[in-house]
Amino acid sequence: MSSFKKRVPSAQTSLPAGCRLSAYNGQVLISTGIPSLDDILGGGLPLGTILLVQEDRQTSYGQLLLKYFLRQGVVAGDKCVVVSGDERPEAIMRSLMGIAGEESSSSQVQQGVDSRDDNEAKGDNRRVKKSGASAEDEDDEDSEQGRLKIAWRYSGLKKFESGVDGRSLPVISSRVNKEPSSSDGSVPTPNQIPFCEQFDLTTRISARALETADTTLIDSGDLLRHISVNNQEIAGSDLDDSENENEDDNPSAAEIVSNQPDLYRNVLDKIRETVVNGGFSTTLVKDPLAPLPAPGAVNLSGRHVCRIGINSIASPSWRSKTPQDLYKFLHALRGLLRFSFGAAVITIPAHLYGTVDQRHATDGSTTSPYIHRLEQLCDASVRIESFAGALTNASSAASDYHGLFHVHKVPVLNALVSSSTKLSVLLNGSAKGSGGQSGGSGRSGGSSKGVNNLGFKVRRKRFTIETFHLPPEGGVGQRRTSAEPSSSAGSLSDRKTGSSATSSSTPSSFSRRDVGASSGSLRKPLGGSNVNSNNSGSSSSSSNNNNNNTINARGKVDIHSVPGASGMARKMMGLPPVGIQGAVTSSCSTEGPDSSGHQHVHGHGHGHGSLSGKVTTSNSSLLDF
Amino acid sequence: MGYASLEPHLPSSHALLPPGTYLSISDTQASDGNFLLHHFISNYIKADHNVVLVGLAGILVHYTMVGRKLGVNLTTAKTKGTFYFVDGLTQLTDYAAPNKDFLIKPTEAKQSGEQRPTTSPSQSATTPSSSTSRPTQRTATPVATAPTALPVVLSYSPKLLDFYKVLEDLIKNTVSKNNVKEKQLCLILDDLSVLLNCGWPCRDVMGLVRYLKLLVAKFNGSLITLVHADAVLAEEVPQDGLVKGVFYEADYIIDVRDLDSGGSRDVHGQLSMLHGPRYLLRQRAGHVKENDWPALTLHYKILDNNVEVFAKGYSSGVL
Structure with a gap:
């Protein structure tokens, strides 16, 4: 031939x-x-x-x-x-x-995206949105945590993607289209076997599959x-x-x-x-x-x-x-x-x-x-x-x-x-x-x-x-009530620190204020310098924990150590990247008008009784270095 | 022709290393130094010189595929007899040989089947001789399906000396086969660290390097080895000893590591071209031309089928 x-x-x-x-x-x-x-x-x-x-x-x-x-x-x-x-x-x-949707495959197909979990729903929503079905979207978005809805006009924009949608890659045979056929019970031919199946952690493998x-x-x-x-x-x-x-x-x-x-x-x-x-x-x-x-x-x-x-x-x-x-x-x-x-x-x-x-x-x-x-x-x-x-x-x-x-x-x-x-x-x-x-x-x-x-x-x-990215400051539902450490501009919070220090004039806390302001200004250039010696890093982070707890109760914003997210944090702070040395301990605290609370926090945090500004200043700066 | 931008920085006469020299490449996990080996492989093959590659960490397909990207056909070179590959991945350790006889013995080459499961040192002592006699058998048998050169069968022995003997016979055989005087030889060991990992003591590995260096020098050749020199591993005495040892033996050193400042998309790492102690000795003796190998640090970026080497700060992403 x-x-x-x-x-x-x-x-x-x-x-x-x-x-x-x-x-x-x-x-x-x-x-x-x-x-x-x-x-x-x-x-x-x-x-x-x-x-x-x-x-x-x-x-x-x-x-x-x-x-x-x-x-x-x-x-x-x-x-x-x-x-x-x-x-x-x-x-x-x-x-x-x-396999996800194996046991209740028929209902799954009818309900569409509803029974999928939230993360999956994001991927599907985007598709559904294009086709105009928006009612289901609303339901999903309400239930969805961590999704910030600012205004309706933004909903058409592409979502910031930090991950990979399994389906988005064109090479992967999309299973969504094939799902009805495969869930009919027909034995899938090798070509129909998806490259990557979707699994449901709440269910166990069926006995038949195991056999x-x-x-x-x-x-x-x-x-x-x-x-x-x-x-x-x-x-x-x-x-x-x-x-x-x-x-x-x-x-x-x-x-x-x-x-x-x-x-x-x-x-x-x-x-x-x-x-x-x-x-x-x-x-x-x-x-x-x-x-x-x-x-x-x-x-x-x-x-x-x-x-x-x-x-x-x-x-x-x-x-x-x-x-x-x-x-x-x-x-x-x-x-x-x-x-x-x-x-x-x-x-x-x-x-x-x-x-x-x-x-x-x-x-x-x-x-x-x-x-x-x-x-x-x-x-x-x-x-x-x-x-x-x-x-x-x-x-x-x-x-x-x-x-x-x-x-x-x-x-x-x-x-x-x-x-x-x-x-x-x-x-x-x-x-x-x-x-x-x-x-x-x-x-x-x-x-x-x-x-x-x-x-x-x-x-x-x-x-x-x-x-890895940090959630929006304070989260969605609990904004202003919880003080989840999140990274915002370090210089901004420092400015807040300074301003609050100057504006408040409680004499009793003057020395503390002084400390706050000075340490704030000290910290400013070091906002994200993550070079910390091991000891000081751990000790300051523990003090931050304490800070965090007390401040949480008082509803203040607190920016604290975000270990492992240093690159991200630095980026958000607008600082040049530095090789990550370890857990970042960039601590900036924003103080509110409640001076007593603040005093308590600092005293507690740094393990001092209350007092001498100078000592604490040097101490905190040491910690920051 | 290898990587054009790297070429001017190498001590090369026509893109080759000076004969009788030893180049030691060290790399880290984050910045693999493998691309340098491919550079030398392709250069030597293009110039029609002999290359003996001992792949302890990779298989032949890998080198062939990369070679294809660099414009070198290793398969034809192998047929021609200028390229030899020693598979050190599947046959190096005693683990490679099954101690059960469930394998179907290849019918064609009974000899090789018998050779493979040798674990005793006494039997492995016979391996070199048999492996040298192999090519004649192979050419005699008309069944030789693969037109490849002799497949060197490594067999495990607790002594690294046997490994050396296999290589020695192979190299002697190579040189004698195409005995053109002006042909150079390049022996490349991909990843000496594997030998260390697989249980041979540092002293033996160093001994092997020293022997091989002298061996290739006899045949107008040069030796290139790769070791992993991560900072984490420096705590381990044998590992540290190996890195320092190969540096001590080396004429030229290329140290590949990632940037101190962290990763970047446009700069994958830096190459430090260094003078080894032997180079300094030769320099003192006046054997070295001026500016033969300027010690300097360069940055590199690996592309699909090329590697860009440029001076610090001259990355295309910056300029």
Whole structure:
């Protein structure tokens, strides 16, 4: 026949289900189940890569990311390999979330946007608005918190977007249109499987979905027990009786090492076995000398993807033979995955390896060397810092967020620059309204610079990562009644401070006033200088807390430390960006006419009884430096 | 031809390093120094010299794809015999070799299948010899589907010396195959830190570097290595020792790091071109031309298929 052939429409059809090609470098991507995380990674997690998730302390958002990843795999019909030591992998699989609108799909379709959660509603509202249906909008906006309605004429304007709407990307097959068809109960064809499904955290995965899911569960705890039993048998048969060894008080170090089960290696072998036997490998099954098939060139529609989720690796229940075990594990896993249709998400309780120094724990620009070296061996690395477990008082600053989201590394594959530099909305910040030169820090991942601070929030149907921004001063409903720390122009509040100091003439509080004014003027040039020594930072922030509490009761505006939001705060204050050193402690307090209250506050705040202005002045200035 | 704007700042005669020198590149996590390696790879390949690339952190596809963007076809270079890739990602550690026999053995090359799962040092001592004998076997067998050069099969051994021997045989083989005298050789180790991470002590890694340096100097070649030198890691003694060690051995040092002032969209980081101790020795001996390698600090920005290097403050975003 002639060599002319009609070109098959696109590679899209030949991709495995739930995959798409990167718009930048043609990499095959799979979804992490979270649209905004996909965005950060440059459209999705590339096949053959490892994403390291550094867990938060005291909360389990890290595991939630893992669950999204696995759940998306179940939707797409991928192979899911779950490795867990602390929790039974079956329990993790069983506790996966359900698909949003699965059980009440018919009513969902009829009601439209109403039953969606608020965040989703924003996205949909914009569309509905264009089509003219505004009644539902009103209902939604009333119920919606944190949405400021200034005047009707502004409602037509585009909303300031700090996050990523999963649907806004044209590449993602929009599920809204397909929802009626797929919810009819018809089995979705691979093309219909959305790149990223929407999940509902209030529901559990249906039993049917769990049955059909192709999973391999590896309980590293069981495995460890299994190995150690085997090892003991071997040791007993080969060397001596195991009892004999136990009696021996101090066996040689080498003996201990040789008897230690090599858990990581066994886990890796299990994973390798799954990958190879499941046909996910691109090299090992076939002739190893054949040239590598370029992804997309071959017909991949029959293939599935192997998703490897490892929960809390290197937690205390994982025992390693040598300190290098985990490094070698990751290195070999990466080598394995690069030649297979698979990707891995690994969560690690990084805080267990953190240094004692509190700064390391709170500001996130630095991690412990151990974790840092792990990051070198992974392709992407993110860190979750939830406010619940944070030692800072950022939670009071931004109540809509559940925590901060740090991106340490993004995958750079087959290209000089990472695709997220090109495509990511969240990482670049250029696509959306936030200013060009944000106070990026050393923690910005890959080569994508000018990074915004990111925060995440968990809604019922969406885990969103957004550009971290502070709420409007005082919030919407509680304006003027609560004193939520928010950042406004520091110079403005300083001016207020000065003016209130001069206007009030209560003699008893004169010295205090003096202090206020002088410290205010002192602070003015330093409004956002976030260079604080650790000690003074913590002490002043604690004093700020006290300030905050008392002032709250009196209904005054108070601007205080906003840790983690320093870049943002600086930007809002109109100051040039400075590399983030740590938690900002830019404290400016606005004093009202109530002098006694103020006096009390300062006295309390700085730990002085009431008195000498000079001393307190120097003190406060010290704190500010 | 690599990155045109970087070229004038390098000590290059026709875009190559002077033979017998050692360039050490250090980078940080936020600013990956990988792009410099691609620069040298493409330069050497374009000039039709030999390149031996040891990919400990990346696979061949990665380098090929980037090479394509830089206008170099590594696949044809591989066929021609000027480019060699040593896969250090899948075959480096003992973890890479499964200790269970669930793998389907490749039918064509039984020898390589037997070689792979070696974990004992005694057996791995035989690997170099067998890997050198491989090319003759390969050319003899008509089944050779892949026209690629010899796939060097690394096998784990606790001693890094075996790793060196594999490389030594490979390099000797390369040079003897196309024995044109004026051809230069470039040995690139992508990421020495991986060796450290995978459990080899710093002393051994340093020994490897020293051996390789002497080796390539014999064959009219130069050595380029990359290490991660993050400030966080400086607390660790072996890591710190490695960074200082490679700097001590180096003729030239390029230190890649992100800006002190934080990130920027137009400037991705800064390159510090530094003189290594060996350079100073050679300078004292009078072997170095004037202005061979001016020590200076530059800024860079990585683009799709190029890297812009410019003096501080001369970013296109500023001007």
